[in-house]
Amino acid sequence: MAGGTSSLDGKLLVAAIDFGTAYSGYAFSFRNDYRLDPLKIEVNHWTGNASQTMSPKAPSSVLLNPDKTFKSFGYTAEEEYSSLVENGQHRDWYFFTKIKMRLLYHEKISRTATIEDECGKPVLGLTILSMIIRYLKGDLFKRLEQRGMPLRDQDILWVLTVPAIWSDAAKQFTKEAAEEAGIKPNDVMLVYEPEAAALYCRFQTNQNIANVKDESNLLKKKMLVFDMGGGTTDISAIEIKSEKEIHIVERACGGAFGGVYINEKFIQWLEDVFGKDTITKFKTEHRSDYMLLIENFENKKRLIDPSNDKKICLPIPLSLKSIAEKLWGYSIQDRFKKMEINDVQLKGRGKVFFPSSFLLENFFIPIGKDVFEELQHILSKHADIDCVVAVGGLAQSPAVVSEIRKYTRDIPVYVPFDSSLAVVSGAVLYGHENNIIKARVCPYSYGIQTMRPFIKGDDEKKKVVQEGKTWCKQCFRALYNAGDLVKLGDVSSYDLEESFEDENRKHKRFLPIRCVMFISKKKDVKYITDKGCIEHGTIEIEAPENGFPVHYECTVELEFAGTEIIARLKDEKGTKTIRLEFMN
Secondary structure: OOOOOOOOOOOEEEEEEEEOOOOEEEEEEEHHHHHOOOOEEEEEOOOOOOOOEEOOHHHHHEEEEOOOEEEEHHHHHHHHHHHHHHOOOOOOOOOEOOOHHHHHHOOOOOOEEEEEEEOEEEEEEHHHHHHHHHHHHHHHHHHHHHHHOOHHHHHEEEEEEEEEOOOOOHHHHHHHHHHHOOOOHEEEEEEEEEHHHHHHHHHOOOHHHEEEOHHHHHHHHEEEEEEOOOOOOEEEEEEEEEEEEEEEEEEEEEEEEOHHHHHHHHHHHHHHHHHHHHHHHHHHHOOOHHHHHHHHHHHHHHHEEOOOOOOOEEEEHHHHHHHHHHHOOOHHHHHHHHOOOOOEEEEEEOOOEEEHHHHHHHHHHHHHHHHHHHHHHHHHOOOOOOEEEEHHHHHHHHHHHHHHHHHHOOEEEEEEOHHHHHHHHHHHHHHHOOOOOOEEOOEEEEEEEEEEEEOOOOOOEEEEEEEOOEEEEEEEEEEEEEOHHHHHHOEEEEEEEEEEOOOOOOOHOOEEEEEEEEEEEEOOEEEEOOOOOOEEEEEEEEOOOOOOOOOOOEEEEEEEOOOOOOOEEOOOOOEEEEEEEOOO
């Protein structure tokens, strides 16, 4: 949960990387420009050989050579792989999409975890993520050099965006991928995506936010940020104390509601109508056409407006029509009649017209149901929410925003005109002002496993006798409780005493001391064996070269207020940062 030890001292530029499930990109601003105009932020624009327009984000797709070295990223990776597929040369190559969703939304994350490419061939996930970061980093340096402004590594502070619902293991994984990509630990920090978006909106004027008639609306006390990306939706409640102080007052929640899932619903519809074998053949033999069809749907779905049941037109590629009719032995028009498809109309030589209401009811609402209910739950807890700010790619959809308004009722919902860039731009601002988030609500109860003197009422099964004393084992020593508002710089500590006098423990003087950390969503936890209490990570104290003293005493401090947990050791030798391990 701290921006870590990263500092702006000596930095000339802040660069942010927004690594998304579907799309990724970066933005940056110079320190001098920020002082004059905080919103003077440059966003990189991408294009591919087949793409007709420039885009501020590129697909989060990676192509590796047969020897697993990096080949290309984004639109270029998709186009090169499509060409390989259509020519039957793709089997030895490695192509990855939706990396973030497949790799980092798990309770347990390992450095040795692999993800499979499109043909089922595994590669280390850490390697893939580090390649993406390295490529985006290199692209920025190349862009600066072309302008005659070459910078060194030490001149840049990097900010990586992460979903607010991510685990500490996922955040550690991201930091280690950045280090493998050549970014030093002290030159990088993490920021939660909805917090970055909220920070960006704080700098906006009423001309830049849809439906804002009074600029004072953006200066109100409490806002709810609804961040809808490709893979997930994050919801956070944010209280604005002043221009320089923001508190996160509701622990992040949300779920699997994003543009990727809506696209998958569309693909499922195609398979239902044309047949799974037909779509597989089409995807393999005419991959470029397949990708253009999905991209076309991606763009058209944002036009869906429930206030106007306008039909969305999608031309069926001739290659798909030809494959299908050859396999069926009859026309696509007969197929629609045979399947009694009435809600969706087929016209002309293969143009399909979807009523907006059909897409909304079948593709949008079922996927977002749980997230919208979560939104309703948060609003019931925070009756003083002044406004809702919707950001992310899906915020560009009138249908989704309309659905949000059903749940917010009288609370106004605002959408920045550049909502898809709110996170990456806000991440740049966070790099310049990373102490503006002064407090965050703790998402879990955090504690360590300890033994304490056994008292009446304790679980008899946990009684243990050591060195003549009666102890209670497997106790949960709380460091922070779920729902606590933890302020920036706040520290929780515990004292540790170890005795190595016993003959059976003498050899342990030369081994690391490990304290196991546990978490629970419950506020009051007594034992680590309580229901819902799970092992979360370890705090490791390395043994000195000559071993620990026979009687060793120290204090371990944990700082929780930022995006990462920091651990420090205090003993007779002084204070130092020690290792926290959250991954397997």
